[in-house]
Amino acid sequence: MFERILFPTDFSEPSMKVLGYIPALREAGTREVVLVHVIDRKDVSLVASGG
Template identity: 70%
Template structure:
């Protein structure tokens, strides 16, 4: 029924909990996972400015913090992909830059997935909200069924 699913991840705890549900879906016939890690445009601006925000100038060279962050993201992508592949799933990776909610919905449409599996909250992890802003956007705007995994 859900042979090809979309798994948006920011590598937060709720996101990784959603990955556990994907393992269960494998037993129900899931064959392929499109893993999406959106690089938030707002984060790039902050990182590129070295933390100075919009008031600072963008440095021409990569800082140590920027380099470590880039390597951390690359390692997280590789580790998560390997975990899914060990489960016997084919994994396709997308790392768009932009607004996370919009990019997730766009990827789901372009990849022709039958289900989106998303964590209820991401890195911001605001406890006073029922859903995080990204998962809420996806639920409201996706053209596919969305499975929201609670933390």
């Protein structure tokens, strides 16, 4: 099994369900799970402007 896994997420419900598999990955030998969330620049400007 892989020692390190990169887990890209958008924090949607399906992606959050995947987090439930982390204990099984650990049992299989995974030592580290790196969570990555990328925000689209246009979405940031919408949040910043209240729109």
